[in-house]
Amino acid sequence: MEIILSVILIFMILGAIFALHAKDLLSALVSMGIVGYGLVICFLLLKAPDLAIVQIVVETITLIIMVAIVLDSTRHELKEKAAIRHDGQSFMNTRLVGNIFIAVFLGLVLFYSFRLASAHLTEFGEHGLRMAGAYMEGAAGKTGSVNLVTGVLFDFRGYDTLGEATILFTAVVGVLTVLRLKGKHS
Amino acid sequence: MTLYLLCFLLFLVGLYGVLTRRNLIKIVIGLSFMEFSIFLLLVLIGYVKGGEAPILQPGMPATGFVDPLPQAMVLTAIVIGLATNAMLLAIAIRLYKKYGTFDIRKINQLKG
Amino acid sequence: MQGMSIIVKKVAQLLSGLIFMYGIYIITHGHLTPGGGFAGGAILAGSLILLVLAFGSDVMRLQKREAGSSIMESAAILGFLLLAVAAIIAGAGIFFYNYLPKGQLFHLVSAGVIPLYNIMVGIEVAAALFTIFLALVIYKEELKQ
Amino acid sequence: MRYIALYIVLFGFWLLLTFSLATDNLIVGAVAALLITPYFGNYFVKDVGKWVQPHRYVWLVIYLFIFTWECIKANFDVAYRVLHPAMPIKPGIVKVKLNLKTDMARVMLANSITMTPGTISVDIVDDYIYIHWIYVSSVEPEIYSRKVAGRFEKYIKMIFE
Numbered sequence: 001m002e003i004i005l006s007v008i009l010i011f012m013i014l015g016a017i018f019a020l021h022a023k024d025l026l027s028a029l030v031s032m033g034i035v036g037y038g039l040v041i042c043f044l045l046l047k048a049p050d051l052a053i054v055q056i057v058v059e060t061i062t063l064i065i066m067v068a069i070v071l072d073s074t075r076h077e078l079k080e081k082a083a084i085r086h087d088g089q090s091f092m093n094t095r096l097v098g099n100i101f102i103a104v105f106l107g108l109v110l111f112y113s114f115r116l117a118s119a120h121l122t123e124f125g126e127h128g129l130r131m132a133g134a135y136m137e138g139a140a141g142k143t144g145s146v147n148l149v150t151g152v153l154f155d156f157r158g159y160d161t162l163g164e165a166t167i168l169f170t171a172v173v174g175v176l177t178v179l180r181l182k183g184k185h186s
Numbered sequence: 187m188t189l190y191l192l193c194f195l196l197f198l199v200g201l202y203g204v205l206t207r208r209n210l211i212k213i214v215i216g217l218s219f220m221e222f223s224i225f226l227l228l229v230l231i232g233y234v235k236g237g238e239a240p241i242l243q244p245g246m247p248a249t250g251f252v253d254p255l256p257q258a259m260v261l262t263a264i265v266i267g268l269a270t271n272a273m274l275l276a277i278a279i280r281l282y283k284k285y286g287t288f289d290i291r292k293i294n295q296l297k298g
Numbered sequence: 299m300q301g302m303s304i305i306v307k308k309v310a311q312l313l314s315g316l317i318f319m320y321g322i323y324i325i326t327h328g329h330l331t332p333g334g335g336f337a338g339g340a341i342l343a344g345s346l347i348l349l350v351l352a353f354g355s356d357v358m359r360l361q362k363r364e365a366g367s368s369i370m371e372s373a374a375i376l377g378f379l380l381l382a383v384a385a386i387i388a389g390a391g392i393f394f395y396n397y398l399p400k401g402q403l404f405h406l407v408s409a410g411v412i413p414l415y416n417i418m419v420g421i422e423v424a425a426a427l428f429t430i431f432l433a434l435v436i437y438k439e440e441l442k443q
Numbered sequence: 444m445r446y447i448a449l450y451i452v453l454f455g456f457w458l459l460l461t462f463s464l465a466t467d468n469l470i471v472g473a474v475a476a477l478l479i480t481p482y483f484g485n486y487f488v489k490d491v492g493k494w495v496q497p498h499r500y501v502w503l504v505i506y507l508f509i510f511t512w513e514c515i516k517a518n519f520d521v522a523y524r525v526l527h528p529a530m531p532i533k534p535g536i537v538k539v540k541l542n543l544k545t546d547m548a549r550v551m552l553a554n555s556i557t558m559t560p561g562t563i564s565v566d567i568v569d570d571y572i573y574i575h576w577i578y579v580s581s582v583e584p585e586i587y588s589r590k591v592a593g594r595f596e597k598y599i600k601m602i603f604e
Binding site: 049050052053054057058060061064065068069143144145146147149150151153154155158159161162165166168169171172175176179181182 | 328330331337340344368371382393401408415422426427430433434437
């Protein structure tokens with residue numbers, strides 16, 4: 001179990017690195033698909049089918065929006081990029097030492113904080129959350145919902161769902177406002 | 187603990203993308219990698235060894251489940267991630283219309 | 299936006315209704331099986347996006363649809379809030395109180411208000427995703443003119 | 444007519460999904476199908492009258508066997524080409540004239556060709572279908588039309604036209 005998850009996670013990390021370094025934006029998006037669908041498999045292995053369903057649909061819709069809308073109008077952007085990188089070659093070398101120093105320093109700080117934080121985590125597979133008992137024992141009797149995740153989502157934690165719906169509404173209003181080219185009256 | 191470490195590495199890869207890439211679309215991709223790693227970390231914390239999916243079956247005992255609380259939180263977070271992604275993409279293609287490029291350094295130079 | 303080839307159109311004709319039905323199944327059985335408002339809403343939006351991508355449409359019709367789905371989204375979030383507020387009046391004065399009778403476990407009509415919340419959130423997510431998609435498509439079309 | 448057909452298809456799909464005959468289940472399914480029929484009815488296939496003619500289903504069953512047999516043969520063919528040390532492939536795109544008239548039959552032919560290993564249908568333009576083929580064995584239109592599309596065409600004609 002742990003080994004399978006580790007292997008999938010390593011593949012996801014490789015896909016992520018490739019996605020960030022790909023020359024072509026389309027191949028970057030396909031590699032992003034590797035990471036997203038790998039996450040779906042991880043959710044299935046971790047016994048979270050609700051999350052797997054949501055993630056697979058959301059990932060597909062994100063890829064559709066990105067490929068069909070964003071890339072379709074902006075493909076010629078990619079050809080300019082190689083030329084710019086060629087010019088900047090000598091410029092990069094003078095700063096290389098400083099950049100490496102900053103990267104190593106940042107990595108050390110982040111790993112130190114990870115060590116500090118992981119001391120408070122329980123080992124994988126052991127249950128360490130205090131609140132969970134109240135949400136699990138007799139939860140089906142309290143909410144009437146057989147699916148405990150739905151019970152938590154809409155009964156115990158209704159406020160969070162309301163906030164999520166509000167954020168979605170705000171995002172839609174924002175997208176409509178940003179993308180409006182012509183006013184209604186012009 | 188290796189799984190937590192790998193999750194953290196995925197987060198670092200996303201952070202690296204956000205800090206060093208010039209293309210706005212790649213920055214959005216890096217941000218979504220950071221989101222993915224956090225989702226996975228939360229679900230990993232909630233996992234119980236040998237646990238079942240938190241859905242009752244008729245005639246089965248109502249114990250031995252995976253923790254449903256992180257799953258519910260991640261469920262909302264995934265949809266919020268989609269909404270923020272859409273917002274970022276809208277701003278990115280609006281910037282593309284104004285400056286004719288996705289390169290963030292060029293956009294910095296072309297102020298105004 | 300012009301449509302795709304005849305192969306895509308025919309398959310979309312056959313399947314879009316079934317995908318929509320599957321989304322409704324996921325939403326209404328959210329308290330019994332994996333799924334719920336979020337997943338089902340995303341599936342509904344996916345079937346509508348499939349239709350738009352396959353058949354294409356002119357800007358005027360797209361704008362009409364965008365206005366419609368935007369109204370649907372606002373109405374759904376309003377309904378969600380009203381359901382939650384109704385708990386103050388009908389129930390014990392607690393926001394988000396489950397005031398309807400719980401019914402029997404493992405039945406479709408059970409769990410009080412949770413299926414209604416599921417339906418509202420499903421409509422909201424579907425309309426939101428579809429509106430975002432349509433806004434991007436309309437932007438692209440208007441840019442071409 | 445097509446609305447009624449769509450309603451029946453949707454309701455049957457609902458029953459298959461839920462797989463129970465409880466009363467509340469039936470009511471919810473009927474209402475849901477009724478709600479979405481007006482919206483998707485415009486997009487559904489036009490000539491649903493053909494769906495009630497039983498001889499088409501007989502041909503469909505026969506066609507399934509033929510298709511499976513062709514699929515197995517093509518599988519071995521492609522496996523031979525891949526495993527052979529010399530890799531005897533000669534890929535190319537051929538243009539085949541269609542004898543089928545209705546859109547549905549054309550789409551099913553294109554899907555069948557794609558499902559068979561070694562051939563992929565690329566697009567349908569006017570009366571021609573463009574097919575990518577792993578081994579273009581001849582350049583004569585009659586011969587390659589028969590080899591690629593002819594083996595399915597007559598059965599699909601019986602089913603869909």
